[in-house]
Amino acid sequence: MDAFRDVLDWLSGRGLEVVLIILGSVLLARFISWGGNRITDRIDRNATGGDALVRSEAAKHRHSLTQVLQWAAIVLVYSIAVFFVLDRLGVPVTGLVAPATVLGVGLGFGAQRIVGDVLAGFFIITERQYGFGDVVSIQVVGGGDPADGTVEDVTLRVTRVRSSNGEVVTVPNGQIVKVVNLSRDWARAVVDVPVPSSVDVNRVNEILREVGREAFRDPAMRPLLLDPPTVMGVETLGLDEVNVRVVARTLPGKQFEVGRDLRARVVLAFRQQGLQVSQPTGPEAANDGSTAVQEGVR
Numbered sequence: 116m117d118a119f120r121d122v123l124d125w126l127s128g129r130g131l132e133v134v135l136i137i138l139g140s141v142l143l144a145r146f147i148s149w150g151g152n153r154i155t156d157r158i159d160r161n162a163t164g165g166d167a168l169v170r171s172e173a174a175k176h177r178h179s180l181t182q183v184l185q186w187a188a189i190v191l192v193y194s195i196a197v198f199f200v201l202d203r204l205g206v207p208v209t210g211l212v213a214p215a216t217v218l219g220v221g222l223g224f225g226a227q228r229i230v231g232d233v234l235a236g237f238f239i240i241t242e243r244q245y246g247f248g249d250v251v252s253i254q255v256v257g258g259g260d261p262a263d264g265t266v267e268d269v270t271l272r273v274t275r276v277r278s279s280n281g282e283v284v285t286v287p288n289g290q291i292v293k294v295v296n297l298s299r300d301w302a303r304a305v306v307d308v309p310v311p312s313s314v315d316v317n318r319v320n321e322i323l324r325e326v327g328r329e330a331f332r333d334p335a336m337r338p339l340l341l342d343p344p345t346v347m348g349v350e351t352l353g354l355d356e357v358n359v360r361v362v363a364r365t366l367p368g369k370q371f372e373v374g375r376d377l378r379a380r381v382v383l384a385f386r387q388q389g390l391q392v393s394q395p396t397g398p399e400a401a402n403d404g405s406t407a408v409q410e411g412v413r
Contacts (some may be wrong), residue, residue: 129203136203140196144189151185155247178247179240179269186270216352229272231289238269241286245296250368251276253286254293261295261373262286265368298367301341304374306361307350314390316357320346322388323361326380330363336376339369344377 155178238244245251245266253262253276264278274291276284310319327344330336344363351358361381365373 129205133200133203135160136199140192143192144196147185147188147192151181153271154181162345178340182247182269183236183240183271186306198312217285228287228289232272232287235288236269236273239274239291240271242271244294245299248368249299250297252295254295255290256292261293297370300367302365302367302370304344304363304365304370304377306363306374306381307358308361308379309356311356312353316349316359318388319359320348322390323381324385326377327361327363330373330377330380336373339365339373340367 158348171366212350240246247266247269249266250264250268250386251262253274255262262276262278262284264282264284266274267277267283268275272288274286274288276286278284308319308323310316323346327346331340341364344361347360349357350360361377363377364375
C-alpha cells in the first residue's frame with residue numbers, strides 16, 4: 116500500500132512534470148513544423164505564382180534556409196526536452212558529461228561521413244549552389260550516371276531530386292563532386308538544325324530568323340522567352356550536311372519546353388517554304404532531337 120502511495124505521489128509530482136515536458140516538446144515541435152511549412156508555402160506562392168520550376172534565386176535560398184532552420188529548431192527542442200526529463204527522473208546530468216564526451220569522440224570517428232555530409236550541406240546552402248525547385252544534374256563520388264531532375268528537398272545531410280520519370284533520388288551531400296544547375300537565373304534552349312550542304316544556308320538562316328520572331332510574338336511563348344531567339348549560323352560542317360544553330364534565352368527550367376516548340380515551328384516553316392522534312396538516320400540522329408531537312412522538289 117505504501118509503494119502504491121509512493122507511485123501516486125511520484126506521478127502527481129515528478130511524473131506529471133515529465134509528461135508535461137514531453138507533451139510540451141511535441142506540441143512545440145509541431146508548431147515549429149507548421150510555422151515552417153506556412154513560411155515555405157508563402158515563399159513559393161510569392162515567387163512562382165503557381166509554377167514550381169520558375170523561382171527567383173533569393174526565393175530558392177530562403178526556401179532551403181527555412182527548411183534547415185526548421186529542422187535545427189526541432190532537434191534543439193527535443194534535445195532540451197531530453198535533458199529536462201533526465202533531470203526530473205533524478206539522473207545526474209552533470210555526471211553524463213564525461214561519458215558523453217567519450218561517446219562523442221567515438222561517434223566522431225565512426226560518423227565521419229555524416230559530419231562530412233552536414234558540412235557539405237552547410238556550404239551548399241550558404242553558397243546558394245542550388246535550391247528547392249532548381250533543375251540540376253548531380254555527379255556523385257565514384258562516377259556512374261548523374262542524378263538528374265528537380266530538387267525537392269535540401270537539408271544539411273541530403274539532397275532529394277525527383278527525376279523526369281517521377282523517381283526520387285536521395286544524394287548525401289558529402290558524396291557530391293559536381294553540380295550542373297540548369298535553372299540558375301536563366302536558361303538557354305539550343306536547337307541544331309541539320310541541313311544538306313546543297314541547301315542555300317542564307318535562305319535557311321532567314322527562315323530560322325522568321326521562326327524566332329514569330330515565336331517571340333506568340334502570346335503563349337512570349338512569357339517564356341527573355342529575348343527573341345538568335346540564329347548563330349553554321350555550327351558544324353560535314354560531308355553531306357551542315358548544322359545551323361538557333362539559341363533562345365528562357366526562364367529557368369523552361370528551356371526544354373521552348374526547344375520542343377521551336378523544333379515544331381522549324382519543321383512547319385520548312386514545309387511551307389518548299390523544303391521537304393526528312394527523318395534523321397543513324398543511332399545518333401535518333402536521340403539528338405534535331406530537325407533534318409532537304410530541298411523539296413518544285
